[in-house]
Amino acid sequence: MTQPTSLQKNSSPSKADLLEACRQSLRAKGFSAFILPKTDAHRSEYCAERDNLVQYLTDFSGSTGFAALKVNTPEAAIFVDGRYTLQAEQEVDSTFFSYENYTVDRIEKWISRGLKKGDKIAYDPLLLSKGEYDKFSAAFKKHDLLLEPLSSNPIETLWQDRLPLEIPDLLPHSIEYAGVSFEQKLAIIRDLMTEKKADGFFLNYSESIAWLFNIRAPKRLVTPAASLYAYIPLSGTCTLFVHPCQNTQDLKTYFNDSVQPENYDRTFEILAQKAENKTVALDPSNGTMKMLEAIEQKGGKALIVDDFCNIPRACKNETERQGTRRAHVRDGAAVSNLLAWLESAIHHETLTELDIVAKLYQYRQQQELFQGYSFDTISGSGPNGAIVHYRVDEKSNRTLRPEDIFLLDSGGQYLDGTTDITRTISLNKKPSAEQKDRYTRVLKGHIALAKVRFPEGTVGSQLDPVARYHLWQIGCDYAHGTGHGVGSYLGVHEGPQRISPLPNTVPLLPGMILSNEPGYYKQGEYGIRIENLVLVNRVPKEQCADEGQNMLCFETITLAPLDTSLIDNSLLSADEISWINAYHQRVYETLKDQVEVKTLPWLKNATVSL
DSSP states (O other), X not given: OOOOHHHHHOSSOOHHHHHHHHHHHHHHTTOSEEEEESSOTTOOSSXXXXXXXXXXXXXXXXXXXXXXXXXXXSOEEEEEOGGGHHHHHHHSOTTTXXXXXXXXXXXXXXXXXXXXXXXXXXXOTTTSBHHHHHHHHHHHHTTTOEEEEOSSOHHHHHOTTXXXXXXXXXXXXXHHHHOSOHHHHHHHHHHXXXXXXXXXXXXXXXXXXXXXXXXXXXXXXXXXXXXXXXXXXXXSOEEEEEOTTSOHHHHXXXXXXXXXEEEGGGHHHHHHHHTTTOEXXXXXXXXXHHHHHHHHTTTOEEEEOOOTTHHHHHSOOHHHHHHHHHHHHHHHXXXXXXXXXXXXXXXXXXXXXXXXXXXXXXXXXXXXXXXXXXXXXXXXXXXXXXXXXXXXXXXXXXXOOTTOEEEEEEOEEETTEEOOEEEEEETTSOOOHHHHHHHHHHHHHHHHHHHOEEETTOBHHHXXXXXXXXXXXXXXXXXXXXXXXXXXXXXXXXXXXXXXXXXXXXXXXXXXXXXXXXXXXXXXXXXXXXXXXXXXXXXXXXXXXXXXXXXXXXXEOOOOOOOGGGOOGGGOOHHHXXXXXXXXXXXXXXXXXXXXXXXXXXXXXXXXXX
């Protein structure tokens, strides 16, 4: 298609010109609407800027969502969940896009309104997962609408000043930190393949590939996993699809011929040959329609089954468990140094949200094995703290005021673990009665979840109400899950485990790491969240009255003081006060020799018993 003149002359077209050019392209191909998930071909949560098509189209920078537009009307929408409602309203121009709640039903209703039977809805097969396709196809079928693939994505075609592809080197992740060799992991995966009668396994999810092959991409921001494809046969040599300049010879040496690197650009061509007349496993959540097409191209059959790496990756081995404990000690020292500095500096320096981000990075850089952030730091003061996944930039950057409630959610990537911690601070230590009430209720929920014991087989959605109970009693809630899985020097948001109201069939298992992060957000005023990471452990048999019952519990591994000035002691039970005191005693004893000398008096005061 010939691009409109306005786009030919301007590498940064106006939103109106971009949308019109996109509609022209789709109209020429016979489409009436277009849906676009916020991800890349490897289903990354934090995709590279050049692959962030939804952000380019809409300006929405959150990690999850869908964009949609209609071809014959000026209607376009951004679909986000409760975490991103305020953010979408701030970032996305309502002149061009409406803000919608992200559910398949809402997208179905929005798309079908005004379309007629037989109309075609476009999707990009490189981006849409098999699971998403099945849900959307069934929803649109009720209206006699057809969901059909594009041969090329019009947004990619129209994006003239798109950044070049960044290709990070791949480095071995030492068994000192991984705990288990690639060969041992491969044996586990092949046992699962045999159980499901799969001849092969086609994988695109970067974090599964990084975990399975014990490789990392340290220069990749946030998540140290490169964008790769992999094919694992039931026996013989595995294939890793890499870019030609991606230290291919080093990889051959590292894998000792058990893995054959192939050209990334030939992925689907080679896969079609390998899958000929074979049964190849494909994960419905991350496996894309383009991958399905390649499997079936020469008579292969796709076996739709959850990623075989999910559970082995989520259940950390003993080396990884010990590593993450050590990483959290160092990270706790960095966060404590920051909080001590902030408590003093707020009274005699002019500080901004970005100043805090930079200072915290400085403290983390001083820690051994630190590799970078695990996500962009959420540094939200006052009303910005009420934006659940607020992302500070030069435009939004706010000067901290002593009367503010300040929410700091951050994490680090260390060779031996991934961290994620949120602390909410009253900067002048004079919070209002309402703020103390809400903070204490959030804390009560946090403690309840930290202390809960549960039978083997329990799923996260069964535990989610435990953290919300005390907020619910006064008619309050929070619009995000209570806990997400966390990787080991990998993704800070790792499935399949989670603690959320959303139904989940995956039970919590020993070795899984999750966040414990209830919150409360008052739009336009302040936000509160308390987050520690927890490790799932077995309860010793001697502590179970019924010896036949297998029980699990959480071990809190994050270490940093809570702001006791925000606690209303009258709302706490004796057991809750005991938990806080024990936690603070552990924080002090563990960190006293790790923090800076000038932090030590602050640490001692911050962990005094209630």
